[in-house]
Amino acid sequence: MALVCPLFSGSSGNSYYIGQEGEGILIDAGRSAKQLSERLSLCGIEQKAVRAIFVTHEHRDHIQGLRVLAGRLGVPVYASPGTLKALESMGVLNGKFPVYPLSLAGTACAGMQIRPFHTSHDCAEGYGYCIETADGRRAAFATDLGYCSPEVYTAISGAQLLVLESNHDVRMLECGPYPYPLKRRILSKKGHLSNETCAQVLTDLVRTGTQHVLLAHLSRQNNTPDLARVTSLGALAQIGAKNHRDFTLAVVPEANPGEKVLF
Ligand SMILES: [Zn+2]
Numbered sequence: 001m002a003l004v005c006p007l008f009s010g011s012s013g014n015s016y017y018i019g020q021e022g023e024g025i026l027i028d029a030g031r032s033a034k035q036l037s038e039r040l041s042l043c044g045i046e047q048k049a050v051r052a053i054f055v056t057h058e059h060r061d062h063i064q065g066l067r068v069l070a071g072r073l074g075v076p077v078y079a080s081p082g083t084l085k086a087l088e089s090m091g092v093l094n095g096k097f098p099v100y101p102l103s104l105a106g107t108a109c110a111g112m113q114i115r116p117f118h119t120s121h122d123c124a125e126g127y128g129y130c131i132e133t134a135d136g137r138r139a140a141f142a143t144d145l146g147y148c149s150p151e152v153y154t155a156i157s158g159a160q161l162l163v164l165e166s167n168h169d170v171r172m173l174e175c176g177p178y179p180y181p182l183k184r185r186i187l188s189k190k191g192h193l194s195n196e197t198c199a200q201v202l203t204d205l206v207r208t209g210t211q212h213v214l215l216a217h218l219s220r221q222n223n224t225p226d227l228a229r230v231t232s233l234g235a236l237a238q239i240g241a242k243n244h245r246d247f248t249l250a251v252v253p254e255a256n257p258g259e260k261v262l263f
């Protein structure tokens with residue numbers, strides 16, 4: 001069995017550990033290296049277990065601790081060619097750790113197969129990741145996407161564990177204090193997935209065999225964990241799917257630090 005530890009999720013930082021207790025990878029490093037290390041040890045994961053860091057895109061909430069942590073651990077960093085170019089120009093790649101551009105063919109790491117897919121987001125070249133463990137189980141990470149493109153659907157269908165963005169409640173966003181251009185950006189095809197769209201996507205995916213759902217990257221301003229959960233559970237109830245019987249669903253910011261999801 002493999003495990004996923006959500007270390008941080010949301011606009012103030014994102015990072016996940018996936019693998020076994022003894023070896024695995026990080027998806028993103030969006031908090032300080034110190035905070036990431038502390039959270040890892042809270043999960044019972046030693047730093048030397050981290051074999052590589054896979055980056056989704058260059059926004060600060062995904063790379064804040066990348067330079068320091070990758071340098072300290074001396075592990076390779078993988079990302080799309082576009083993201084690496086952006087990171088280079090931001091001065092994040094300093095030669096203290098190896099960097100590899102990742103094609104859609106993916107790569108093997110820590111006994112797993114890691115395959116990226118493109119996300120539609122306002123960044124250079126965003127990736128989500130689909131990860132197959134040694135025992136053939138699959139986990140998919142799909143956050144920071146304006147909509148669920150056919151490429152995303154195909155990649156995440158059939159994953160037993162799915163980390164899916166449930167960023168905002170559309171009405172809260174529309175009535176909230178954000179300036180109009182920012183609202184437009186979030187709602188656009190290159191923005192973030194709403195609770196409503198997330199719920200719709202889940203109704204398809206639970207039918208394709210998704211067993212564990214983690215709702216992630218919630219907006220603090222335009223969402224609440226309850227609203228995200230109720231929206232998805234409501235849509236799933238309409239197709240006759242019940243929490244704890246047909247699937248399990250949790251909201252990441254509520255997950256206790258140190259919590260692990262086995263799949
Ligand atoms: Zn982003």
Ligand SMILES: [Zn+2]
Nearest residue numbers: 011059061144
């Ligand atoms: Zn983000």
